[in-house]
Amino acid sequence: MNLGPRLALSSGLVMVALMGGGGILQSFGSVLVSSLENGRQIYRFGVTAEGRMVENSHGMKGVGCAMCHGPDGRGGSMHGIPVPNITFSFLTDPEGYESETGRRRPPYNEETFKAAVVAGIDSGGDPLHPEMPRWTGLTAKDLEDLLDYLKSLGKPKPPIPEGPYVL
């Protein structure tokens, strides 16, 4: 029996599978990177990865969530008003949360989070303080990307590899 052609055929298939698989992995990777990057830019600068300013009720331009909620999402205060932690793990904590202003709310889910950001309605159906802008310029995809970014903020930070670091 001559196995030569069969072997050649099967190793050819393996090659195609490897190359094809690599392509799929590569494009999957770039989708993940660009979604997180879009979320990060909105979070930090109020501008999408494509450079679109996100319209909001304060008329702020080039300013994102980070200005009030902090670079790592843990909150603080702005104009004397307490600003809550909005990392996704904190928002979805089953205990819920009572803010320093006395507003009590149940845990968020993805849908109630979107209502808070776009319409200023919290997870308990109460209006948020007007200091929190209503981000009317976010598309459905922007909101998903922002969510992904807030989820990534809640994860323990990976160990920092040795420098020098270039930003």
Ligand code: HEC
């Ligand atoms: C100008 C300051 C400011 C900016 C900018 C801002 N926020 Fe807020 N945000 C607040 C304040 C203040 C509150 C608390 C309101 C309250 O307690 O009624 C808040 C509340 C929230 C809440 C509700 C938290 C809870 O526990 O109910 C979410 C979610 C939120 N912000 C998301 C965002 C996102 C996402 C962005 C960016 C797209 C953003 N915020 C930008 C000030 C800001």
